[in-house]
Amino acid sequence: MSSINLKHIPERSCAVCKAKTAKKNLIRLVKSPEGLAVIDLKCKLPGRGVYICPDSNCIERAKKSGALARALKTEIHEDFWPELEASSKNFAPNLNLKLRSVLGLARKSGTLFIGQERIANAENKKFLLMFASDSSESVKKFALSHEHIELEMNMQELSQAVGVKGGVQIVGLPFNSGFAKSVREFIF
Ligand SMILES: [Zn+2]
Structure with a gap:
């Protein structure tokens, strides 16, 4: 028996809670050439994407644990967090x-x-x-x-x-x- 996957849905894991889900359900982040964490809602920016759930629990955990900074390999500026919160609410x-x-x-x-x-x-x-x-x-x-x-x-x-x-x-x-x-x- 074989099963045929008719529609391949790309999946990614949240860098914080590790939950795996369809890529479109996660917020994509990249490190800009200047080394800043950037929210990439259109998923068009170059570079390796890091993903996070559009969820205030995951964002709060990311802030405390430094998981996003580690995944992006850069420091995260304080101004970034309110921006990420707002993006998650409007996601x-x-x-x-x-x-x-x-x-x-x-x-x-x-x-x-x-x-x-x-x-x-x-x-x-x-x-x-x-x-x-x-x-x-x-x-x-x-x-x-x-x-x-x-x-x-x-x-x-x-x-x-x-x-x-x-x-x-x-x-x-x-x-x-x-x-x-x-x-x-x-x-x-
Ligand atoms: Zn998550």
Whole structure:
């Protein structure tokens, strides 16, 4: 018996907790030619990358243990840590995880409006709209007339997040709901 790996997902380990995960779930750091630790969110800078979880526990541990400095073979300036904290909070996979859980809960509680038609039919309701990155132009145009977020998720991922089969392009949370409030808190 042999198994065929159809889609190879590159993995890396966090320099601090050693957890191995898909490279895209970790923050890449490199040592610049000047010897500074640099955050490389786009994963494009040359040099050997060192990876860390976008997680305040790992960052705190890195600070105390010197694990990142050792892995990068350079000293780490104090200014670097707040920058790394901020990057981890805004890290897209982290935001998507939080969003997924909020959208899932909103769906279960019946607060989530799924699809442009349902949103448009809820007259006089103000919404926070979120649309998939591969939504149609007309859905995007519709979203632009409300407060909206373009998700870093495609239709398939958004459908999964809300637990619906098929291509969900757009969802809406009533503007004054607690769910909309919590999304706004971690996105804006
Ligand atoms: Zn870690």
